[in-house]
Amino acid sequence: MSLNINYRLTGVGWAECTLSDDQSTCTVTASYLSDALHNLVLAAHALLSRFTKLSFSFDEEPGEYQWVITSPRLNEIELQILSLGELWGDRPDSEGRRLFRTVCTPETFATAVHTAAAAVLAEHGESGYYEKWSEYPFPIAQFEQLSVALARLQA
Template sequence: MPARIEYRLIGAGWAMCDVTVGDLQATVSASYLGDALNELLGATLNALKGTRYSVARFCDEPGEYRFVLVPEGAFVRVQILEFSEIWSDEPDDFGEVKLEATSGLREFAEAVLSAAREVLNTHGLEGYKENWRKHDFPLEAMNNLSRALRGGTLH
């Protein structure tokens, strides 16, 4: 199923992320207490490299959303789980499922990359830092994902 991701800063220290896979959709929020966009880019790159289980955490005072990416050949199983406590170490099974779907791995990675580029185009490096406060824009992670997608053979 095709994937679409929209990540937007919504004020000082807050972001919203809309994830659509096929007909399924979830919207989650993130606080600057974590580095959500950087984690999402990194987890996606790991999935492209064949890592069997990759996670990105979105801190949402007081809770947490956990993106779980499990590659399955040319596809990726995407789960978004919600936990009541921030930095939760609870097993995935304890989370409330907000989205569970399968997408083409490359399509999902391209959707994540597109979302990151849109944030950079909208805010620039300085504007991102001004809004996100504790973290710089994850330029290196975005470039690493871009290179991996251009590089050809992926798992």
Template sequence: MRLTIDFRVTGVGWSECKVADEVASCNVTASYLSDALRYLVLAATAVLSQFSRVTFRFDEEPGEYRWVITSPRINEIELKILEFPELWGEKPDSEGTVLFHTTCLPITFAEAVHKAAVDVLATLGEGGYAAQWSEHPFPALQVQELARLLELENRDT
């Protein structure tokens, strides 16, 4: 299954992320209240490191988009993006509205995230990202680690 992720900073402290597979797509946004791009990159690193479950959120004002990634089988992940009406409500996943649901290989997710982060860096540079995102610097070290893990993964296949 093919997966694309397009993360863009759309204004000071605001971003938009489009996630799509061959069947469906969804657009979610995040404010500077969360370090959205860094969380996305760390999730991809965790997926390649064979974590069985990863969750993180894109904070909104108000609301939350919760990303839930599980590994139901070896070399497969299930990605769900859930929407919650209130920020920091800590509601169980079952109370969220499913906006997107797909399964793919861990490397497919990691490559899509890496491409999204590299595209942001190419567009804004680290300084431009810091100026636009305001509260958090570009996650350069995390992107480098993700690239290293992808290189190892591709070397082994």
């Protein structure tokens, strides 16, 4: 299954992330309250390193979008994005409203994240990203680690 991710900065301290696969599309937003792009890049690298379950959030004002990724089978992940009404509410995933679900390989997810992050870096550069995101720098070290991990898979 294909997966496309488009991540863009929409204002100072605000970002929008659109995900689409062969069947559906979902757009979520994030505020500067979380280091959203950093979390996304870390998750992609972790999945290439064979993590079998992880979650992170894009913080909103109010609420949050919880990304829940599990690996039910070898070389397969299930990605769900849940909407939770309370920011930092420490609520169980079962209380979230599912906005998006897809199944793909870890490499498909990591490639989509890498492409999205590369586009942000190309558009803004590191200094432009920091100016626009305001709280956190572009995750350059993590992006480079992801680049190396993907290159190893393609070699």
